[in-house]
Amino acid sequence: MGRIVLDKVTKRFGSVEVIPPLDLTIEDGEFTVFVGPSGCGKSTLLRLIAGLEDLSSGHIEIDGADVSTVPPAKRGLAMVFQSYALYPHMSVRKNIAFPLRMAKLDQAEIDRRVSNAAQVLNLNDYLDRRPGQLSGGQRQRVAIGRAIVREPSAFLFDEPLSNLDAALRVGMRLEISELHKRLKTTMIYVTHDQVEAMTMADKIVVLRAGNIEQVGSPLELYNRPRNRFVAGFIGSPKMNFLEGAEAAKHGAHAIGFRPEHLGISLTEGEWKGTVGVAEHLGSDTFLHVHPESGGETITVRVDGEFSARHGDIVYLTPVAEKIHRFAADGLRIQ
Amino acid sequence: MATQHSRSAARLMMAPAVILLLGWMLIPLVMTLWFSFRRFLPNRPDIVPGWVGFDNYVRFVTSSAFWPSVQTTLIIVGGALLITIVLGVLLALLLDQPMWGQGVVRILVIAPFFVMPTVSALVWKNIFMDPVNGLFAHLWRAFGAEPVVWLSDAPIFSIILIVSWQWLPFATLILLTAIQSLDSEQLEASEMDGAPPLSRFFYIILPHLSRAITIVILIQTIFLLSVFAEIFVTTGGAFGTRTLTYLIFQRVLESQNVGLGSAGGVYAIILANIVAVFLMRIVGKNLDA
Numbered sequence A: 001m002g003r004i005v006l007d008k009v010t011k012r013f014g015s016v017e018v019i020p021p022l023d024l025t026i027e028d029g030e031f032t033v034f035v036g037p038s039g040c041g042k043s044t045l046l047r048l049i050a051g052l053e054d055l056s057s058g059h060i061e062i063d064g065a066d067v068s069t070v071p072p073a074k075r076g077l078a079m080v081f082q083s084y085a086l087y088p089h090m091s092v093r094k095n096i097a098f099p100l101r102m103a104k105l106d107q108a109e110i111d112r113r114v115s116n117a118a119q120v121l122n123l124n125d126y127l128d129r130r131p132g133q134l135s136g137g138q139r140q141r142v143a144i145g146r147a148i149v150r151e152p153s154a155f156l157f158d159e160p161l162s163n164l165d166a167a168l169r170v171g172m173r174l175e176i177s178e179l180h181k182r183l184k185t186t187m188i189y190v191t192h193d194q195v196e197a198m199t200m201a202d203k204i205v206v207l208r209a210g211n212i213e214q215v216g217s218p219l220e221l222y223n224r225p226r227n228r229f230v231a232g233f234i235g236s237p238k239m240n241f242l243e244g245a246e247a248a249k250h251g252a253h254a255i256g257f258r259p260e261h262l263g264i265s266l267t268e269g270e271w272k273g274t275v276g277v278a279e280h281l282g283s284d285t286f287l288h289v290h291p292e293s294g295g296e297t298i299t300v301r302v303d304g305e306f307s308a309r310h311g312d313i314v315y316l317t318p319v320a321e322k323i324h325r326f327a328a329d330g331l332r333i334q
Numbered sequence B: 001m002a003t004q005h006s007r008s009a010a011r012l013m014m015a016p017a018v019i020l021l022l023g024w025m026l027i028p029l030v031m032t033l034w035f036s037f038r039r040f041l042p043n044r045p046d047i048v049p050g051w052v053g054f055d056n057y058v059r060f061v062t063s064s065a066f067w068p069s070v071q072t073t074l075i076i077v078g079g080a081l082l083i084t085i086v087l088g089v090l091l092a093l094l095l096d097q098p099m100w101g102q103g104v105v106r107i108l109v110i111a112p113f114f115v116m117p118t119v120s121a122l123v124w125k126n127i128f129m130d131p132v133n134g135l136f137a138h139l140w141r142a143f144g145a146e147p148v149v150w151l152s153d154a155p156i157f158s159i160i161l162i163v164s165w166q167w168l169p170f171a172t173l174i175l176l177t178a179i180q181s182l183d184s185e186q187l188e189a190s191e192m193d194g195a196p197p198l199s200r201f202f203y204i205i206l207p208h209l210s211r212a213i214t215i216v217i218l219i220q221t222i223f224l225l226s227v228f229a230e231i232f233v234t235t236g237g238a239f240g241t242r243t244l245t246y247l248i249f250q251r252v253l254e255s256q257n258v259g260l261g262s263a264g265g266v267y268a269i270i271l272a273n274i275v276a277v278f279l280m281r282i283v284g285k286n287l288d289a
């Protein structure tokens, strides 16, 4: 079990309110991702749930019990830190066994659980090494091993992949997703990377300056962003925005359309522009087009190869039903 | 661009300083070695100076004062190390906590290190430990107890106390910087892993401090082996407070047996160098890591 409910939770550091009153429910077994730009309060929120920071006001419930003032160890949660926070003077085996020793389990049970975790995480060959002798990915797995042996009601991850190189990150992302499918335990995962959020989450919570901007499944957020911030944050490359006369045509303060929802032609279309930079990835081509009417560069994504070069004239046409309309206050117009 | 030319020019310009330093160290060292192999009692014209081989070395270790002085040295060094490390760790933990007036408290803690050994020994002897007017005597009387005559009833303990007071700031400072270098996420991880404060100390903080503690032990050992002023000013080597260093001093200046004292000095040099080798190994390892 691991249903976590935040009820009007706030956090102040001195006079600075980092988390204004916030309500959120995380269902049992759900993979929830907190995503938002750096400094928006994701870590703080996670640490509040963990109990590493005290609430300024509000309540946190885990499985129906109020844990607002319960110390971290008694909340039944396990956390994986960004720096891994392994104990450098202990072997991998001792690191993984540490929470079990603290819980005073008997040695046979400790051995059983440690070897189970080592099996699951492919750590069998490294059990007697020190963390300093492991690669980044292996350290990450040890940190996860230390979390899973406790059989917690929920896992908390704070940007666990940000210290890994790009290739390893993709691999570990899959491993963590697979782990979730197998354990079916609640996981809360913090990241500033919207790709991680989109690929891993059952539910994404988009945060800005401590406020929840939107909660929903990855596709809900992609298809129906509640406001301009979410629209710009979710999706890669970023959504294009137009204001002024073009937007007024659609009866909105601003319109947004994703790079993949633009038709491109060399002969005719709604907007004329000049190609600035063309990025050829093989599978896709990203064109950064300077519109003739001035204004911001429009990014276009074309499937496969599209042979356009710097200075070429192109015509763009947005897919009508994929245009998002926003009011002056940034909210979506239905 | 360090060419051959500029490098030899640099050597030439460093030479005066290097020669001065070398002379500064080597001349006393060579003289000590020289005297240690000679019979030399300047106040006894009847004894003719001359080479005696290893006689001085043999006599120094076979004299009845030698083993007791070694024992005293070990007790004083060990006692001071124990007190400074234990209190140093506790003080460092305390000073690491955010608290009001942190800056002032830290300076106060460091202050004893700036007091000269002679002065601090005199302060302790006259202001704290004096059996009639000392603060301890007043304190004891306030509780209706008979004042302790510190320097004759508990002479070794008194000297350990004085020396520890002087070296506690050093230990605290090194240990404090070590504690501050501990990754706070490790402590938080252990907290989430269910470790109570005492376990966090023994499983996380203490192992993290182990290298700093070793360095404090070795550096202090080198300096504590040569503790002198504190003994000279307080007990003058009486009441069983004669350390190896003090014995050497007595042989040379009180008995005027320069040869015998020099032999003792060479023993002390060897001892200090053994400790120094360990120290450099550990510090070197620290730099590699």
Ligand SMILES: Nc1ncnc2c1ncn2[C@@H]1O[C@H](COP(=O)(O)OP(=O)(O)O)[C@@H](O)[C@H]1O
Residues within 6 Å of the ligand: A013, A018, A036, A037, A038, A039, A040, A041, A042, A043, A044, A045
């Ligand atoms: N211990 C603290 N004291 C004061 N301010 C803090 C503390 N921890 C975090 N903050 C502030 O709270 C805000 C949110 O921080 P954080 O939760 O770490 O952001 P994120 O993890 O989303 O990058 C930041 O502006 C940060 O400066």
Ligand SMILES: [Mg+2]
Residues within 6 Å of the ligand: A042, A043, A044, A159
């Ligand atoms: Mg963070």
